[in-house]
Amino acid sequence: MHIYSSHVLVCSGTSCTSKKSPELIKKLEEGIKRKKLDEKIQVITTSCFGLCAEGPIVVVYPEGAIYSNVTLNDIDEIINEHLVKGRIVKRLLSGNNEGNNSYESADFFKKQVRIALRNCGVINPEIIEEYIAYDGYQALGKVLTTMTPEQVIDKVLDSGLRGRGGAGFPTGRKWLFAANAKGDKKYVCCNADEGDPGAFMDRSILEGDPHSIIEAMAIAAYGIGSDQGYIYVRAEYPIAVKRLNIAIDQAKELGLLGDKIFGTDFSFNLELRLGAGAFVCGEETALMTSIEGKRGEPRPRPPFPANKGLFQKPTILNNVETLSNIPIIILKGADWFKTIGTKKSPGTKVFAIGGKINNTGLVEIPMGTTLREVIYDIGGGIPNGKKFKAAQTGGPSGGCIPTEHLDVPIEYDTLIELGSMMGSGGLIIMDEDNCMVDIAKFFLEFSVDESCGKCPPCRIGTKRMYGILKRITEGKGEEGDIETLEELAETIQAAALCGLGKTSPNPVLSTLRYFRHEYEEHIVNKKCSAGVCKELLDYIIIPNDCMGCTKCIKVCPTKAITGKIKEPHIIDQEECIKCGACLEACPFGAIIRK
Amino acid sequence: MKSIAELDAIRKKALNNMKVKKENQGYRIIIGMATCGIAAGAVPIMNTFKEQLEKRNIKVPVSMTGCVGVCRLEPMADIIDDSGNKTTYIMLTPEKVERIVQNHIINGQVVSEYTINSTQAIF
Numbered sequence: 001m002h003i004y005s006s007h008v009l010v011c012s013g014t015s016c017t018s019k020k021s022p023e024l025i026k027k028l029e030e031g032i033k034r035k036k037l038d039e040k041i042q043v044i045t046t047s048c049f050g051l052c053a054e055g056p057i058v059v060v061y062p063e064g065a066i067y068s069n070v071t072l073n074d075i076d077e078i079i080n081e082h083l084v085k086g087r088i089v090k091r092l093l094s095g096n097n098e099g100n101n102s103y104e105s106a107d108f109f110k111k112q113v114r115i116a117l118r119n120c121g122v123i124n125p126e127i128i129e130e131y132i133a134y135d136g137y138q139a140l141g142k143v144l145t146t147m148t149p150e151q152v153i154d155k156v157l158d159s160g161l162r163g164r165g166g167a168g169f170p171t172g173r174k175w176l177f178a179a180n181a182k183g184d185k186k187y188v189c190c191n192a193d194e195g196d197p198g199a200f201m202d203r204s205i206l207e208g209d210p211h212s213i214i215e216a217m218a219i220a221a222y223g224i225g226s227d228q229g230y231i232y233v234r235a236e237y238p239i240a241v242k243r244l245n246i247a248i249d250q251a252k253e254l255g256l257l258g259d260k261i262f263g264t265d266f267s268f269n270l271e272l273r274l275g276a277g278a279f280v281c282g283e284e285t286a287l288m289t290s291i292e293g294k295r296g297e298p299r300p301r302p303p304f305p306a307n308k309g310l311f312q313k314p315t316i317l318n319n320v321e322t323l324s325n326i327p328i329i330i331l332k333g334a335d336w337f338k339t340i341g342t343k344k345s346p347g348t349k350v351f352a353i354g355g356k357i358n359n360t361g362l363v364e365i366p367m368g369t370t371l372r373e374v375i376y377d378i379g380g381g382i383p384n385g386k387k388f389k390a391a392q393t394g395g396p397s398g399g400c401i402p403t404e405h406l407d408v409p410i411e412y413d414t415l416i417e418l419g420s421m422m423g424s425g426g427l428i429i430m431d432e433d434n435c436m437v438d439i440a441k442f443f444l445e446f447s448v449d450e451s452c453g454k455c456p457p458c459r460i461g462t463k464r465m466y467g468i469l470k471r472i473t474e475g476k477g478e479e480g481d482i483e484t485l486e487e488l489a490e491t492i493q494a495a496a497l498c499g500l501g502k503t504s505p506n507p508v509l510s511t512l513r514y515f516r517h518e519y520e521e522h523i524v525n526k527k528c529s530a531g532v533c534k535e536l537l538d539y540i541i542i543p544n545d546c547m548g549c550t551k552c553i554k555v556c557p558t559k560a561i562t563g564k565i566k567e568p569h570i571i572d573q574e575e576c577i578k579c580g581a582c583l584e585a586c587p588f589g590a591i592i593r594k
Numbered sequence: 595m596k597s598i599a600e601l602d603a604i605r606k607k608a609l610n611n612m613k614v615k616k617e618n619q620g621y622r623i624i625i626g627m628a629t630c631g632i633a634a635g636a637v638p639i640m641n642t643f644k645e646q647l648e649k650r651n652i653k654v655p656v657s658m659t660g661c662v663g664v665c666r667l668e669p670m671a672d673i674i675d676d677s678g679n680k681t682t683y684i685m686l687t688p689e690k691v692e693r694i695v696q697n698h699i700i701n702g703q704v705v706s707e708y709t710i711n712s713t714q715a716i717f
Contacts (some may be wrong), residue, residue: 063650065700086651088619093702100711102680103662103674112663119624121662121672129608132601141598200629208660239629254604255595263596362663371657 004042007081008032009059013048016055020072024056027072031079033306041083066534067092076442077211108359110380113340115348116164116201117326117364121209125243131211137256139330140215143222143263152223154181154325159334160346164284165191165319166347167422167499168412171326174316177306178224181314186226188217189291189310192233192240193275194578196395197446199426201350202320204362206233206240209324210247214257216318216326220270221308225317227267235274244272279396279450283498284309286452297454298498319424321350341367345411350519355392355428358383368409371401375429386431390514393422395501396443396450399510401434416525421503421508435532436515437522441469443507451501457500461492467509473533482512521555531593534578543568552582552591619654620676621699627658628637630665635686638667642688646695667710673698682710 010016010025025350028043051055054068058078064086064100067078074092076111084194103109114120123130145154157172178186179310194202206213217229233241248270251257273291279533280286280298282325289311290296309315325347329337338346345367351374352383358380365374371391377379382388390400399420401408408414412422430439444466451457468481482594489505496502522526528536541552541561548566553559560576563569570593583591595601605629614622625640626633636658643656662670667684673694681696681704690708699701706712 061621063652064696087616088700088703090620099705100679101666101704101711103670103682103710104680106682107653108663110665120628122659124624124657125660127602128657130612132605133608133612135605137601138598138605141595141601145598145605162638204628237629239632261595262598262601275643360666362661362665363661443693461714473632515696 002039004040008041008043008078008083009046011049011051011055011057012049013052013055015048015052016057017582019056021056021340023072024070024075027075028058028079029186031075031241032083035079035084036085044474060128062532063088065089065093070495074258074424085436090165093490105115107379108361108363108380109373111373112364112371113348113366114339114364116205116272116321116330116350117208117330117362119212120204123209124258126246127206127209128247128254128256129213130389131209131304132238135331136211136327137215139327140256141262142262143219144266144332147538149179149223149225152219152330155330155334156223158217159327159329160344161322161325161337162345162347162412163350164321164325164424166397166421168422169394171318171322173221175223176317177304178226178314178316181307183314185311185313186221186224187229187310187313187315188221188224188226188229189288189315190217190229190231191282192231192235192237194234194237195277195279195450196281196424196426197443198354198428201236201352201362201425203240204350205320205324206237207243208239210243211251212324212327213244213320214247214251214270218257218261218321219326220316220318220323221268221332222266224314227269229268229270230273230310231270232275232279232281232291236277237418241272243361245390249271253319261340268300271458279446280452280498280500283391283500285498287317288315288316297452297499298500299350299363300497322423342409342411344413349410349422349425351425351427351429353429355430356382356434357429358387361532365410367411368411370407374410374427375406379429382429382431386433389430389432389434390436391426392420392430392507393440394421394503394506395426395498396446397421397506398423398426399506400430400439402514408589417560419506419513420505433530433532435473435528436511436518437468437469437473437528438530438532440508441466441473442513443587444469444504447500451504455495455497455501457492457495458497458504460490461496462501464488465492465505469508472519472522473528474535475522475526475533477519478527481523482516482519486512492573509520521571539571539576539579539580539582540592540594542590542592545588547588547590549587551585555581555585557581607664614674615676615678616676617653619652619699621654622674623654623656623699624659624672624674625656626661628661628665630661634665634668636669637641638688639671639686639691642691643695645697646692646700647706650695650700652695652699664710670710670715683708684710684712 058067058070080570153175161171162168276283281290286296286298305315341347348364350364390402448462451458546568553561560572669686671683
């Protein structure tokens with residue numbers, strides 16, 4: 001059988017025939033022969049495609065291009081362009097493409113300002129040239145060839161950039177301390193040990209734009225007089241690690257890392273260190289101890305890392321998102337940066353929105369945006385028509401923000417006033433079905449698990465607090481529990497060694513501040529109105545709604561339900577284990593939980 | 595790297611390489627390949643794009659990128675045409691990719707029910 005590489009299908013249905021498709025076939029065949037392509041291309045007469053309004057129709061395979069309203073004058077173009085050169089004749093394709101379908105046009109993106117995430121979703125992170133195409137390494141070039149280290153630090157100071165890892169310490173001040181510290185060797189470190197539950201903005205930046213971190217670290221190194229950098233990244237981010245390694249190799253190859261960068265005397269080398277997933281290693285002193293190859297435990301400050309950090313040398317440690325802001329500040333200037341965000345917190349912040357919200361995902365918003373805008377305009381509101389209850393920021397170090405503060409602008413200082421903190425950017429939305437005591441217990445359990453155990457306030461204190469919360473949620477709360485929680489929290493805040501320990505009571509304190517009545521309800525009334533704490537719930541059958549179908553009796557694993565067919569059933573509360581199986585099985589909605 | 599001029603030369607060349615060109619059918623395909631995309635199945639999506647294009651003898655560059663933030667809509671792909679218009683397709687499956695190649699890349703018709711602004715996306 002002869003095999004053709006292309007087929008041209010011409011419609012010869014009644015409609016297309018009346019629009020002179022037989023003449024098209026003749027002209028096509030003649031033209032193909034003239035080009036000596038008749039061995040390779042076959043013209044086939046077909047029946048109706050159903051596109052009669054746009055006929056005559058010509059379809060070319062293997063591509064599958066559908067040409068409509070083809071006239072005799074178009075045949076030469078189809079032969080010369082498509083059949084000979086392999087280019088589809090777009091002019092003859094049917095249909096129109098109205099409307100904008102890019103992701104930028106979606107509501108989710110309209111209120112966002114993308115600085116840290118500027119290249120995520122735009123460039124190929126494994127090709128350094130694409131980063132360079134989007135002004136990559138221009139800032140490093142500018143810094144090395146036209147600026148003094150002092151000018152670099154001044155610019156970062158002037159921009160007002162604050163640490164995006166959560167605490168919001170001014171980045172320029174950090175750099176200035178390290179620049180002024182005396183030492184033969186200085187280090188630049190990047191904290192990519194993202195550990196807050198639900199937060200993944202740093203991973204996104206590392207995976208989508210790894211070169212921006214490398215460039216920023218080189219700029220920081222020039223500013224403080226260092227020649228060696230470390231990126232401490234968690235091993236649980238294998239794609240980020242792979243792309244960072246590729247990026248470092250490519251930067252070395254192009255001479256953007258190594259000796260005499262941009263023909264100057266500046267040299268900078270960069271290495272990765274993988275963290276094994278301990279939350280405490282995101283704390284600055286523990287992170288440095290871990291890079292040194294020791295067990296990741298915090299050490300007392302002072303001395304501060306700016307004076308005695310990694311290997312006892314002056315060190316700066318910046319978060320991934322902080323660093324990704326640096327190149328663009330250098331290129332566009334501090335004044336430009338200050339036009340975004342608020343006076344005390346310039347720039348943007350990336351949040352990972354999760355929980356009870358329609359549009360989960362990663363958003364970058366200017367500082368000063370209100371929580372309401374984030375939740376309702378960008379996040380699309382709460383699913384299933386439920387009521388918003390609180391937003392949790394800052395992970396295990398942060399707290400909850402209730403409905404009455406929805407219109408407070410998001411910036412470092414306002415969040416602290418509310419008893420929460422910016423944190424690294426996890427934003428968990430909770431609705432009326434979330435129990436705040438249970439939420440506090442969840443975060444405290446995380447802190448108990450992740451406590452390194454070096455200092456007793458954190459090691460023992462959080463464990464005791466967790467024990468009390470557990471009792472409360474099990475219906476064994478006693479009067480005085482709240483006061484004990486507060487006393488323990490105060491002690492931990494004052495006496496713990498590192499930032500993680502000091503902030504670990506925050507989830508309890510902030511829920512006590514705004515939702516004290518829920519704690520009291522649990523302790524005094526032994527009730528959980530959100531319906532979360534299992535031990536405090538009763539499953540009850542409403543006799544009037546029960547049809548006596550026995551479905552619940554069949555699914556009950558402990559035989560706690562009794563009753564005759566077509567008569568209302570009863571749940572024995574002593575036997576009930578509150579598994580909820582009966583509630584799901586009931587076809588009449590006769591079983592309620594309260 | 596010796597000088598800014600050298601960097602600028604790389605920049606110019608890279609920009610040209612990234613431009614959507616006529617000989618590439620006037621399109622460029624970019625697939626989201628961060629952790630979220632890969633977890634949602636971006637690798638088979640990229641393979642399907644490549645297979646479909648190869649099967650039809652079409653040269654369109656297929657590239658990858660990081661996360662744009664709407665991880666719940668992954669796997670996603672952007673198709674950029676030579677006048678700079680970008681179409682974002684979401685929640686892709688190999689079957690959807692086949693239709694997108696056929697309708698969009700070959701016949702220039704956006705498959706609107708698969709785009710981010712379709713009702714499916716529920717914003």
